[in-house]
Amino acid sequence: MNYEKYINPTVAAVPPSGIRRFFDLASTMKDAISLGVGEPDFVTPYHIRDAAVNSLLDGGTQYTANRGLPELRREIAWYLEHRFGTPYNPDKEIVVTVGASEAIDVVLRVITGPGDEVLIPDPSYVSYSPSVLFAGGTPVPVKTRVENGFALEADAVRAAITDHTKALILPYPNNPTGGIMKRRELEELAKVVREKQILVISDEIYAELTYGGLQHESFASIPGMWDYTVTINGFSKAFAMTGWRIGYACGPAEIMDMVNKIHQYAILCAPRMSQQAAVEALRTGREKDYEDIRKMRDSYDRRRRLLVGAFREMGLDCFEPLGAFYIFPSIAKTGLSSEAFCSALLQEKHIATVPGTAFGASGEGHIRCSYATGIDKLNLAVKGIKAFLESR
Amino acid sequence: MLTYGGGVSGRDLQARGANCSMHMTKLEMDLLELLQEDCRISLEKLAVMTGSTIEETAEAIDSMEKRHVILRYAPTINWDLTDRERVEAMIEVRVTPQRDMGFDAVAKRIYRFEEVKSVYLMSGSYDLLVLVEAPTLKQLALFVSQKLSTLEMVTGTATSFVLKRYKEEGVIFEDDQTDRRLVVSP
Numbered sequence: 001m002n003y004e005k006y007i008n009p010t011v012a013a014v015p016p017s018g019i020r021r022f023f024d025l026a027s028t029m030k031d032a033i034s035l036g037v038g039e040p041d042f043v044t045p046y047h048i049r050d051a052a053v054n055s056l057l058d059g060g061t062q063y064t065a066n067r068g069l070p071e072l073r074r075e076i077a078w079y080l081e082h083r084f085g086t087p088y089n090p091d092k093e094i095v096v097t098v099g100a101s102e103a104i105d106v107v108l109r110v111i112t113g114p115g116d117e118v119l120i121p122d123p124s125y126v127s128y129s130p131s132v133l134f135a136g137g138t139p140v141p142v143k144t145r146v147e148n149g150f151a152l153e154a155d156a157v158r159a160a161i162t163d164h165t166k167a168l169i170l171p172y173p174n175n176p177t178g179g180i181m182k183r184r185e186l187e188e189l190a191k192v193v194r195e196k197q198i199l200v201i202s203d204e205i206y207a208e209l210t211y212g213g214l215q216h217e218s219f220a221s222i223p224g225m226w227d228y229t230v231t232i233n234g235f236s237k238a239f240a241m242t243g244w245r246i247g248y249a250c251g252p253a254e255i256m257d258m259v260n261k262i263h264q265y266a267i268l269c270a271p272r273m274s275q276q277a278a279v280e281a282l283r284t285g286r287e288k289d290y291e292d293i294r295k296m297r298d299s300y301d302r303r304r305r306l307l308v309g310a311f312r313e314m315g316l317d318c319f320e321p322l323g324a325f326y327i328f329p330s331i332a333k334t335g336l337s338s339e340a341f342c343s344a345l346l347q348e349k350h351i352a353t354v355p356g357t358a359f360g361a362s363g364e365g366h367i368r369c370s371y372a373t374g375i376d377k378l379n380l381a382v383k384g385i386k387a388f389l390e391s392r
Numbered sequence: 393m394l395t396y397g398g399g400v401s402g403r404d405l406q407a408r409g410a411n412c413s414m415h416m417t418k419l420e421m422d423l424l425e426l427l428q429e430d431c432r433i434s435l436e437k438l439a440v441m442t443g444s445t446i447e448e449t450a451e452a453i454d455s456m457e458k459r460h461v462i463l464r465y466a467p468t469i470n471w472d473l474t475d476r477e478r479v480e481a482m483i484e485v486r487v488t489p490q491r492d493m494g495f496d497a498v499a500k501r502i503y504r505f506e507e508v509k510s511v512y513l514m515s516g517s518y519d520l521l522v523l524v525e526a527p528t529l530k531q532l533a534l535f536v537s538q539k540l541s542t543l544e545m546v547t548g549t550a551t552s553f554v555l556k557r558y559k560e561e562g563v564i565f566e567d568d569q570t571d572r573r574l575v576v577s578p
Binding site for chain 2: 034302
C-alpha cells in the first residue's frame, strides 16, 4: 500500500535528525566511547527517586490538574523567583509539561501559524526548527559566531526580522555550543524586542550549568521583558531527571491559557509520579540551598576544563564554553567537514561525537563533545582523538 | 606515612581539624574532592581541572599533607574478590575513662595493636567502637579475649563479625555501573 498520499507533506518534508545516523552506527559498537550524549551522567539523586517510589506506593496514580500539581507550581514559582529573579503566578502563569520538549512544541503551536516566522539561533538544539515547521511556521536561522562566543547578536536579530516575524527562540546556555548570554547582551537584545514587538521563547533548561563564576541571566528578568517572554525550563539537566520527562512553561496568563488549552487536549497532564519527584527535587533544593546542584556543577566544571585544555593541546581551536556540558571545538584545520570528521572518528577510533551541522548550517567546521561522562572515559577519548589527528 | 589515627591523639586530630577547616581554600576543597575520587590523577590534570597552575596545585597538596588533612593515598579494595582470607569484627568496648586523659589514653592503648584498623569514640550505650581484622576467626577471638578484654580500663566488650561489605567510603561494592544512556542523543 502506498501511504504517501496519507502523510502530511509538512511532516514528510522535515529531514530526520542528523544525530540518528551516528546513533545507529555507535549503537552497533560495543566498545564505543561516547562524547555524544546530551544528558547528565548522574543518576537522579536517591532522595528524589525515593519520593517518587513512595508516592506510587501511597497510591498516587491518578491524573493531576492540567497545569500540574498546585504544590509543584508553587515550588516552581518560588524557585524561579529566588534563583533567577523571574516571578510567576503559580495559578495562572505556569504549566507543567512532559519535559521542556513538550513546552517548546506547545508554545510554538500557540504562537505560530502559516506564514509566521520564528527566529532561531544557528547552531541550536535540533528540535526547534522541526517544531516550527510542524506548527506550520517558517524557521529563520540567525547565525551566531565563535568570535562572539556563539551569543546571539542584537544586530543579527534585527536584520532577520520581517513583518512576518512572530517570535525568537533564545536557547541559552546553549546546546551544542556551550555559549551563554551575558546581561549586557540580553539588554541589547531587549531593545530589539521592544522596538520590533516580537515574543521571546527563552529555553533555559541549562540555566543551572554556568561556569567561570557567572550566574545565568534569565531574559524575563531584564526590565520590561517579562511581558514579552515565555520562559521554558525543566528538571532534566539541573536535577539529572531526563527520563522522568518533566518540564514547564511560564509566561503571561493570556499565553499560558492557550498553552494549557493545547496541553489539556493533547496530553492532559504530566505523569503524577514525575511531578511528585519534581516537588521533592525543588523542595530539598530550597532547603539545602541547592547543594546537589552545586556539586554537579563543580564536577562538570572540572571536566569542562579538562576537555577544553586537551583539545587546545591537540592544536584545535576551542572557544571556552561557559554553559551547559558541551564543548564545540573547531575541526576546520583538518580540512574535513564536520560530518566526515565525526564519521571517520567513529569508524576508526570508535569515539562518538556529533557533527556541528546536526544543529544547523552554522555548525559546519565544529563538532559537539559532551563532557557529561566519567573522567576515565574522557581521558580515553582524548587519547583516541589525538591519535586520530596524528594519523592524518 | 600516617594511617587513620595512627600515632596521633584524638585531641590533636580534633585540634588540627578545627585548624584546617578555618584555612581551607576553594582550591584545596576542589583538590580533595578530586583526589577522594581518584588519587592517581596527574598534577597537570589536577591543575587544569581546578583552573590553577601546576605550582599552585603542588603547593596546596603539599600543604594539606603537612597539615595532615591528607593522611595517605590508598585505594578502596574489595578483598572479597581476592584470595586473601580475613575476618573482620566491630567491637563495642565499654571503658573506664582515665583521670586527666579522658578516653584518649584508653583509645591510644587500643589503636596501637596492629589488628586494630579503626577506633572511634562513640556516644550512646558504649564508649569506643573498634574495627579489628585478623587472618582467622581464632586469631581474632584470641585478640579480643587476651589483649583487648584484659586491658585494665576495659569493662566490657561485645563483638560482631562482619559478614558482607556492601558499601565503603561511599563506594558501593556490587553496584550495577552500566551506563543506560543512549549512546548519542540530542
